[in-house]
Amino acid sequence: MSSWGNAIKISVFGESHGKGIGVVIDGLPAGKKLDMDKIYLQMSRRAPGKDKTATPRLEKDIPEILSGILDNTTTGAPLCTVIKNTNTRSGDYGNILTCPRPGHADYTGSVRYGGFNDISGGGHFSGRLTAPIVFAGSVCRQILEEKNIQIAAHIASIGSINDERFDPVNISAELIQRLTSSTFSLIDTSKEEPMRDVVENCRKQLDSVGGTVECAITGLPAGAGSPMFYGVEGVISSIVFGIPAVKGIEFGAGFAAAAMKGSENNDEFYFDGDTVKTRTNNHGGILGGITSGMPVIFRTAIKPTPSISQEQKTVDLTTHTNTTLSIHGRHDPCIVPRAVPVIEAAAAIAAVNILADVSLL
Amino acid sequence: MSSWGNAIKISVFGESHGKGIGVVIDGLPAGKKLDMDKIYLQMSRRAPGKDKTATPRLEKDIPEILSGILDNTTTGAPLCTVIKNTNTRSGDYGNILTCPRPGHADYTGSVRYGGFNDISGGGHFSGRLTAPIVFAGSVCRQILEEKNIQIAAHIASIGSINDERFDPVNISAELIQRLTSSTFSLIDTSKEEPMRDVVENCRKQLDSVGGTVECAITGLPAGAGSPMFYGVEGVISSIVFGIPAVKGIEFGAGFAAAAMKGSENNDEFYFDGDTVKTRTNNHGGILGGITSGMPVIFRTAIKPTPSISQEQKTVDLTTHTNTTLSIHGRHDPCIVPRAVPVIEAAAAIAAVNILADVSLL
């Protein structure tokens, strides 16, 4: 299913080379003024080939809003946006999957849909389908900003090159502003060059490389989320794993906590004026599935782009034999920079739902 | 919310020191013969103080089945089971939270529920609430076993001591059988002693320690799951994060994939007879959210038990001052061994839903 959410539901549609892609956002509160340029900026961060140029406007891929907005303000009715595809299928050609690409959903999708799925450009499994998620997230983000809730992510690593981590108890508005307006979001910008070198080397070797993205949500009030299955970790993870290439998620200290002692991992409470805070934030702003008021912090693992130009072994499903495959065309050797705004968007969609569930929206 | 699932829904209830805990399982297929001893065995693996003794029967904590079963066979009506608490609250004593325990849900729960939540023994946030999950999972597991789908987990690490990993392309029925009948589930049993030493040292230091659990689901047919938000990773993670103390999850190579190149991470396809398989399993049996037919493998990070007997800094919510706290009573210095059957159970509940979603149940 490509639908997600309770109070605010998104329904994502489209195939990579079909007529168009888009999203319906149902349940948005009415009366929220939206800044379209901010939406375009976020979509631009995700768009291919935008990285160095950082144009705030998209030349193409302009989302057309069909409903739910009047005078740039939400009407409360479902908001639908459509992005027409320019790179569409050429006629009624065959759609038979012959050789599934390793690491792609070609094979699993073909089994799931009995071979009827649209395989051109990955069809509904394409990374292009994250564009509507960024759109929806940008809308939600603006609603959150009214409540001083901010979301930012950065490239935590590419290959073996690591950025700094967020200071988990103190994330400044300036940093958030800088990260969310960049197409190569880093806390320590000196890491851009070595990271780009890694990517460039992969490109030359016809290879690709993965990385991690760290995301923070600041300003969430304490007491949001619900125990057990609608806890903040579960809600965020269920949407984040909807992003292609995400293979892991951890909150707060995450996997590092598994090697810690309780005396190290427990975060002491203290009063900062009238506010209960913790001096450290190994809990990632979540205890028992419920927000503590500290920043919610999570990291996701992004696998290397499966499309590589090296020859790879695979099967021929028509002849039932083993064979090899070479993927042609230009492929992004590292999607991590472009995954940053997508993960922020997913976090924003999760956050509005978490707030709505406790009547805080 | 303590309800989860679509085709098969569980609704978990209870508080640690209330009258009873339990679960309603709605949507189970009718006509499934259940082996109650197998259910008790799984609950025994999770029960406190069972580890060394490994009694297959529970002396107490016998779940009473109120509905949904006739002649040990599912009727198709909701199955409700209740476990009465023997350690209940003594009268109408005060329920005011004074000093929240670091690392627990005391503070967040108190904010979430305006101070009305039952704080005795952790209330609804208690690890005791995983007992009904194990019950529900044991029921689902038996339904899966009819289809030759097996689930097993093991202690992948405690502190810095690691067990072997599953061979991700070849997990034998014997290994599954051994792991799922143990109370200290390890692939390499020589690691039991050093792990127990770590735990024992923590106990002596009034401290606790975390760990990781690796879980495998074998026998799932290819083509189960749906793209985007009902992908297998999302479905499993949304229930697994309902287990207290889980702070991270990764599928297949997971976070390690983030440091890999595409040429390393991509799993080649080949024909094994008429079956498409992969020679490696970095994808963890899931591509595009959909099963490939290879074992589904995931690891979860379990934080160290927050209840430690060392003095800890916290706040006094009544006086609005900073203070210290010492937690008395016996606490499990490491819950990882007991988390193993809980994670298997969550995986089983997820798996029946994944199969039902594609009409394979």
Place this chain on the structure above:
Amino acid sequence: MSSWGNAIKISVFGESHGKGIGVVIDGLPAGKKLDMDKIYLQMSRRAPGKDKTATPRLEKDIPEILSGILDNTTTGAPLCTVIKNTNTRSGDYGNILTCPRPGHADYTGSVRYGGFNDISGGGHFSGRLTAPIVFAGSVCRQILEEKNIQIAAHIASIGSINDERFDPVNISAELIQRLTSSTFSLIDTSKEEPMRDVVENCRKQLDSVGGTVECAITGLPAGAGSPMFYGVEGVISSIVFGIPAVKGIEFGAGFAAAAMKGSENNDEFYFDGDTVKTRTNNHGGILGGITSGMPVIFRTAIKPTPSISQEQKTVDLTTHTNTTLSIHGRHDPCIVPRAVPVIEAAAAIAAVNILADVSLL
């Protein structure tokens, strides 16, 4: 599925002659003081054989609350209540359905569950399963009463004898109080005798009779509900049809509106002080699925009890022949009086969800 609701979910379980029946209510707001006697009173109104005596206390069928309540106050955790059955199955007797009773779910349930459903006393299809609904509704009703939202229903007809209708624009608190504390709820109490005569005649003829129930919800603020599929009519009807024997529902003028002209059916708006009201209420308090602030009014059709002692034609599923059947035992020749509190309960559960959906709870 026996689960219903979004913000506040109920999960009903149990079979007529099993060990127990009950309900889990998940998502209740914390801190709501519950008056248990009021709950028992409502359950007493539904209980069999209570009509003439009107004891406010149940001798048996005492619901035991296992969780979610502390000091008679909701904790926010799922509330589970169990009613143990005293009339349970006697041992492992055969459960083979031979001759389905006309008008019952015997045949359809047997097909649905492949013959594995518990057929004793109707199993999960039994009217007895409305007891947990009344419990859950009584809890919700008390939450609504805090907001001056009242719910009352009455026997609108039995056979061809009609009670008065509610004055749809003016329903007094006194009337509500009287109706909701009666076991034979009528606006015009002079209709009790002729209605009882109809029922008694049916009993003598080994027959049964149906009727209608009219229900009003007063005090709902304008602006609750959502357009289209979460409109108030859709939400109420989806839970009300979960009550056995309900075969129709209409809101406001309902089917009568179908024979009206627009000029008759449209309700004029006017200002009553600062409040927008309508002079008539053919819209039943709902326009476009959303409350207008006028009383929400609906009527349901209750079919005659299918259990009658007359010989009836049916099939023998074992011999595949046509045959006859006589149902023995005492059966209520008219369930309409006992349906009144059940419908009120369903309306209350619907109403808390409708309010929660618009953050008004």
Place this chain on the structure above:
Amino acid sequence: MSSWGNAIKISVFGESHGKGIGVVIDGLPAGKKLDMDKIYLQMSRRAPGKDKTATPRLEKDIPEILSGILDNTTTGAPLCTVIKNTNTRSGDYGNILTCPRPGHADYTGSVRYGGFNDISGGGHFSGRLTAPIVFAGSVCRQILEEKNIQIAAHIASIGSINDERFDPVNISAELIQRLTSSTFSLIDTSKEEPMRDVVENCRKQLDSVGGTVECAITGLPAGAGSPMFYGVEGVISSIVFGIPAVKGIEFGAGFAAAAMKGSENNDEFYFDGDTVKTRTNNHGGILGGITSGMPVIFRTAIKPTPSISQEQKTVDLTTHTNTTLSIHGRHDPCIVPRAVPVIEAAAAIAAVNILADVSLL
């Protein structure tokens, strides 16, 4: 919410005078060949001004399919269709609701959305939003037809003129074919003239008139649906009340059953060859929420069009005074004929979900 369904979800979007309306259908089975002409025919039956002409093709209102279809065959990915509005808002004019129209959602929508909803032409509450429902229903209908499940409705009454009822145990394929290709669907076509006279008289009197629609689903296998809240009545009613102007629904004998005796209402079972049938069908094909294999039959009450040209009393929300209102423009004095294909469509969407829930799709 304008989203509905579990296994197959629809998400309807659009406002009457916005840029476009449409629907996303998520969860469709892959590989279903769709006949677009059949879809256009159904949309044509609903379209305004089509009645007398009965052109099978729409001149305008052509739905554009953006995704989910390849070579006229479902791909399994979400199907999105968009119908562009030609009658759009002219610029940034004021959207302030002054005088709510009686019987419309103007007032309730304005309260619900704080005055930010798009009021032009009724906005999201407009009857125009049933066009996407007809589209989605037409897709579902074709999937059902593969399984020999047929759906047809007819005008059961307009004002006080009644059509015949369906023979509830014997609905021929010829009748279904005739009804579903008509724009004025009647069993007894001699009623067309008197019904048209009623409508024409209303038009002359600047008034409108309501009616009822009866719908039948044939070919549903026995055993579909679930007890309680996912019973067939509840599922159908929850989507049908999403259609504007529906104020009541009844299944089988419905409200008439309320005046019956059990001996009259109970439907005897008999064997027709190897098939269990009932000689009458007062149960409307549903017992205990589950299909019996007999035709599912329900009737809905459609209120008279609230838009009438007579002067009506209402309020002025800006001056807080009572006032009068005259609605100008052409309005359909009776929407019942056009409601017929909409109700069929809702029934089709319900039916695919009911089948999917029991893995019969």
